[in-house]
Amino acid sequence: MPERRNRLRAVVLDVDGTLADTERHGHRVAFNRAFEALDLPYRWDEDTYGELLHVTGGKRRLAGYLADQGVEEPERDRLAGELHRRKTAIMKTLVDDGVVEVRPGVSRLLGELGDAGVSLAVATTGSRDWVEGLLARLLGGVTFDVIVTGDEVKDRKPDPEAYVLALERLGLGPGGGKGEVVAVEDSGEGLSSAVGAGLPCVVVVNGYTTDHDVDDAALVLDGFGEPDRPARVLADRAATGCNGVLDVDVLARVAASGQD
Ligand code: XBP
Numbered sequence: 020m021p022e023r024r025n026r027l028r029a030v031v032l033d034v035d036g037t038l039a040d041t042e043r044h045g046h047r048v049a050f051n052r053a054f055e056a057l058d059l060p061y062r063w064d065e066d067t068y069g070e071l072l073h074v075t076g077g078k079r080r081l082a083g084y085l086a087d088q089g090v091e092e093p094e095r096d097r098l099a100g101e102l103h104r105r106k107t108a109i110m111k112t113l114v115d116d117g118v119v120e121v122r123p124g125v126s127r128l129l130g131e132l133g134d135a136g137v138s139l140a141v142a143t144t145g146s147r148d149w150v151e152g153l154l155a156r157l158l159g160g161v162t163f164d165v166i167v168t169g170d171e172v173k174d175r176k177p178d179p180e181a182y183v184l185a186l187e188r189l190g191l192g193p194g195g196g197k198g199e200v201v202a203v204e205d206s207g208e209g210l211s212s213a214v215g216a217g218l219p220c221v222v223v224v225n226g227y228t229t230d231h232d233v234d235d236a237a238l239v240l241d242g243f244g245e246p247d248r249p250a251r252v253l254a255d256r257a258a259t260g261c262n263g264v265l266d267v268d269v270l271a272r273v274a275a276s277g278q279d
Pocket residue numbers: 033034035036042046074075076077078142143144145146147169176206208209
């Protein structure tokens with residue numbers, strides 16, 4: 020049996036629903052304001068939006084919804100593009116207005132990872148146009164070595180492309196960094212993307228993803244946890260012994276579980 024290393028080289032993190040609660044009071048509201056601005060009758064309530072979230076990428080989500088409403092091509096494509104442009108601009112103002120919040124425990128964890136010299140990367144299917152502003156506003160003191168957004172991939176999550184590209188840009192080709200890299204996600208689609216790229220994955224569920232299929236996750240929590248407010252550990256398949264606070268040691272143990 021090869022010697023088990025416990026060195027954590029890099030952590031690749033999702034943004035929407037993972038680093039920040041962007042969907043319910045951010046993107047959803049921005050989509051609805053875009054509908055309103057174009058005098059369209061559509062509105063997405065919180066439950067409907069939860070279902071729509073299974074389609075990743077805002078423009079794809081719009082196009083699928085418009086198809087269900089009977090809007091045909093080429094109007095569907097034009098309208099999805101126009102709505103998405105408007106929604107992105109509105110989302111940026113919501114971020115600037117402080118509507119979107121970082122999830123509790125994220126700043127602590129990223130600070131600890133930075134202090135430990137662990138590389139940080141982002142792999143999101145969201146658009147670069149708002150992602151960079153959000154990271155700067157909520158996590159301005161954190162250095163991300165690599166940021167892969169939905170604009171740079173052909174296939175969005177659950178396809179592994181975003182994670183494969185992040186690993187490449189970290190200088191870790193396919194199979195590189197085995198046992199030393201871990202992904203952090205919030206959803207079933209994100210988990211499939213990370214696992215498809217060969218990464219062990221921690222899933223930190225949120226209100227929209229508690230019922231997602233996350234059987235392939237090495238560790239599942241309902242929050243990042245703080246020492247005085249630990250999260251609930253929902254599954255610990257990598258036997259990390261996590262006590263409800265996601266930290267460098269726990270992530271190193273999850274990464275090492277990817278060696279097997
Ligand atoms: C996030 C998404 C994104 C956001 C909206 O998925 O699917 O589409 O909902 O952002 P994940 P855009 O967290 O799995 O990356 O409108 O910019 O696509």
